[in-house]
Amino acid sequence: MTGAQALVEAMERQGVEVIFGIPGGVVIPLFDELYKSKKIKVILTRHEQGAAHAADGYARVTGKVGVCIATSGPGATNLVTGICNAWMDSVPIVALTGQVNTTLLGRDSFQEADIFGITMPITKHSYLVKTPEMLTRSVAEAFYIAATGRPGPVLIDLPADICAMEYKFKHPEAIELRGYKPTITGHKQQIKKAAKLLQNAKRPLLYVGGGVISAGAHDEVRQLAESMDIPVTNTLMGKGAFPETHDLSLGMLGMHGTWYANKAVCSADVILAVGVRFDDRVTGRIESFAGNARIIHIDVDPAEIAKNVAVEIPIVGNAKSILTELIEEIKPKKHDEWNMALRTWKVEHPLKFKDSDDSIMPEYVVQQIHEITGGEAIVCTEVGQNQMWAAQYYLNKNPRTWLSSGGLGTMGYGFPAAIGAQVGRPDALVIDIAGDGSIQMNIQELATAVQNKLPVKIVILNNGYLGMVRQWQQMFFGRRYASTELGAGNPDFAKVAQAYGAEGYTVMQKKDVAPTLRKAFENKKTCVIDIHVEREQNVLPMVPKGAALDEMITEWED
Amino acid sequence: MTTPTRHTITALVENKPGVLARVAMLFGRRGFNIHSLAVGTTQAPDLSRMTIVVEGDDHTLEQVTKQLNKLVDVVKVSDITEVNTVDRELTLIKVNADPSQRSEIMQLTDTFRAKILDVAERSLIIEVTGAQDKIDAMERLLKKYGIIEIMRTGKVVLVRGGGKT
Numbered sequence A: 001m002t003g004a005q006a007l008v009e010a011m012e013r014q015g016v017e018v019i020f021g022i023p024g025g026v027v028i029p030l031f032d033e034l035y036k037s038k039k040i041k042v043i044l045t046r047h048e049q050g051a052a053h054a055a056d057g058y059a060r061v062t063g064k065v066g067v068c069i070a071t072s073g074p075g076a077t078n079l080v081t082g083i084c085n086a087w088m089d090s091v092p093i094v095a096l097t098g099q100v101n102t103t104l105l106g107r108d109s110f111q112e113a114d115i116f117g118i119t120m121p122i123t124k125h126s127y128l129v130k131t132p133e134m135l136t137r138s139v140a141e142a143f144y145i146a147a148t149g150r151p152g153p154v155l156i157d158l159p160a161d162i163c164a165m166e167y168k169f170k171h172p173e174a175i176e177l178r179g180y181k182p183t184i185t186g187h188k189q190q191i192k193k194a195a196k197l198l199q200n201a202k203r204p205l206l207y208v209g210g211g212v213i214s215a216g217a218h219d220e221v222r223q224l225a226e227s228m229d230i231p232v233t234n235t236l237m238g239k240g241a242f243p244e245t246h247d248l249s250l251g252m253l254g255m256h257g258t259w260y261a262n263k264a265v266c267s268a269d270v271i272l273a274v275g276v277r278f279d280d281r282v283t284g285r286i287e288s289f290a291g292n293a294r295i296i297h298i299d300v301d302p303a304e305i306a307k308n309v310a311v312e313i314p315i316v317g318n319a320k321s322i323l324t325e326l327i328e329e330i331k332p333k334k335h336d337e338w339n340m341a342l343r344t345w346k347v348e349h350p351l352k353f354k355d356s357d358d359s360i361m362p363e364y365v366v367q368q369i370h371e372i373t374g375g376e377a378i379v380c381t382e383v384g385q386n387q388m389w390a391a392q393y394y395l396n397k398n399p400r401t402w403l404s405s406g407g408l409g410t411m412g413y414g415f416p417a418a419i420g421a422q423v424g425r426p427d428a429l430v431i432d433i434a435g436d437g438s439i440q441m442n443i444q445e446l447a448t449a450v451q452n453k454l455p456v457k458i459v460i461l462n463n464g465y466l467g468m469v470r471q472w473q474q475m476f477f478g479r480r481y482a483s484t485e486l487g488a489g490n491p492d493f494a495k496v497a498q499a500y501g502a503e504g505y506t507v508m509q510k511k512d513v514a515p516t517l518r519k520a521f522e523n524k525k526t527c528v529i530d531i532h533v534e535r536e537q538n539v540l541p542m543v544p545k546g547a548a549l550d551e552m553i554t555e556w557e558d
Numbered sequence B: 001m002t003t004p005t006r007h008t009i010t011a012l013v014e015n016k017p018g019v020l021a022r023v024a025m026l027f028g029r030r031g032f033n034i035h036s037l038a039v040g041t042t043q044a045p046d047l048s049r050m051t052i053v054v055e056g057d058d059h060t061l062e063q064v065t066k067q068l069n070k071l072v073d074v075v076k077v078s079d080i081t082e083v084n085t086v087d088r089e090l091t092l093i094k095v096n097a098d099p100s101q102r103s104e105i106m107q108l109t110d111t112f113r114a115k116i117l118d119v120a121e122r123s124l125i126i127e128v129t130g131a132q133d134k135i136d137a138m139e140r141l142l143k144k145y146g147i148i149e150i151m152r153t154g155k156v157v158l159v160r161g162g163g164k165t
Ligand SMILES: Cc1ncc(C[n+]2csc(CCOP(=O)(O)OP(=O)(O)O)c2C)c(N)n1
Pocket: A382, A383, A384, A385, A386, A387, A409, A410, A411, A412, A434, A435, A436, A437, A438, A439, A461, A463, A465, A466, A467, A468, A469
């Protein structure tokens, strides 16, 4: 068989069901083989960035490895943002890129880009396949590396001549990588120490992140929290790791976290951090982070330990396995006083906004989405205020139902991710909570959604601004709205949707919000719901850059 | 922040394309200056060893070492700054040498157990091998004659005794 055939067979053996991508010169033979495959479906996107994000969204909802493909040169470079996004959020994807013939490498040949070199700092690993023998081995290793340990993107660069060469298929029996041995079980002694510290804590706090979701450790988190009566706060990436509607949940912490979650971090005496990386958007001024707490940190990546904050008890390994052992070590406990204090804070300092009947508040829209779906939908977000309001007011119940660009903050992520999510979960209600700016970064994927009959719902919180930047300008730059006004340039999004063959709705009045959302969510087509919201609403509370977590701005008047 | 100190790191790596770039990139990203870097094959044809001398604070270096360990093609990383090792560096020095100065330079060369590799009408090429301070000393002493060019290989090391580096 040819290299291309071998590649397709190797991917079929990995259980690949779907690949997102766009063809081009050097990958036509490969697409030809994929066309013949009975097991793999190819979904044509309209921009390679869309393909990478769709693979990412597919991976996040299914827990499987997402795959995207692009041609050499511009096709490959268009994947870069998507690869970096998956890198920052630890999402397992494999990116296949076409490459010029091995004989033409390094000569600035037509559509040659050194994508292997370009993506080096944003991939977990990568391959430039220079011999046909490397082909199937690279595929097997790539899927293994992407999915194990701390997940992440792996790139395979495929020169055209390698795909054309005759090749005798050989499936690698075992993967032997002496430089790659992820730690799974945690250190026994450390787990015992952690259990003891936790057992004696007076004001313990669980701080959970995306690592809990990728390790599938949500049940263990819940079991631990409930049996020890420990309140839980989650990061943006950790939404769904613990039900945000749970009595013990404090919701999200960090820059736009809840008042009580941030306060709890400052007051806790022991913090058990699981699958988190103490990102600067979470910790605020790092020197003042968790000033009263002794910290236990569970993470699969040894490099995350003590990277940003010093921890007392680090435990490296798989969160599910470590928490299971930890649970065996502890005894049930009650923390009535501590939880009572937190409950009081929740009542005294709730998440709040001034609602109005004259205009539509963006928070109100998200609340309605939550109410209508009961928190059971898969929610993707774009980036900006829309993302933060979605995080604050859409309370996630289940893991793998929240898709947001956390680490990279990529505008244009949400919609293609929603496409990938819908492909992975055909029966789920998939909603992209979008901004009017972000949606225009990958709006062309309406074609992909319509063509593949994917009933994704895009709810645009249309404020006519690059809202999050505008908010900073209002608060810290004397209200000078430099390059953030979108207003008159915005299209009629409903008409854009209709032009693509999708359903389009425009909502200008508060009374129409809920009925229109309901109608759209029941519609079997791709839908765009363009909701004109209050233009200068701000996301609050806010921990300003450089401030400590308990120095939150809760009200703003110019 | 601890004060920057000089560290010697060795990394046993798969002999595959891209490894060197990935390693160098990790140091660069964290603002490390690579003082010297030597790469060569080992007893196993599919493995190479790198000796990297860098300057930086201990905390950042610990981070970089962990990041290095994460690279799939890196098999083993050790910071051997504090370990008892044999270390050597080879240097070629091209120095001005008038016939009148030649014997003086040759004497110096002898003292350092260095070798003269090339004799031209007005210059010499000298090979010095040794630990860094010896090479630095030689360089200092040759300065007054006028050094034309220097090429240093960078440090290579092995841990003393029977154990592996
Ligand atoms: C690709 C990209 N470019 C620029 C930014 C910087 N940025 C962050 S939020 C934001 C505004 C987003 O506007 P919109 O999508 O309308 O969302 P809103 O904040 O108004 O809800 C911008 C420009 C970014 N995060 N990503």
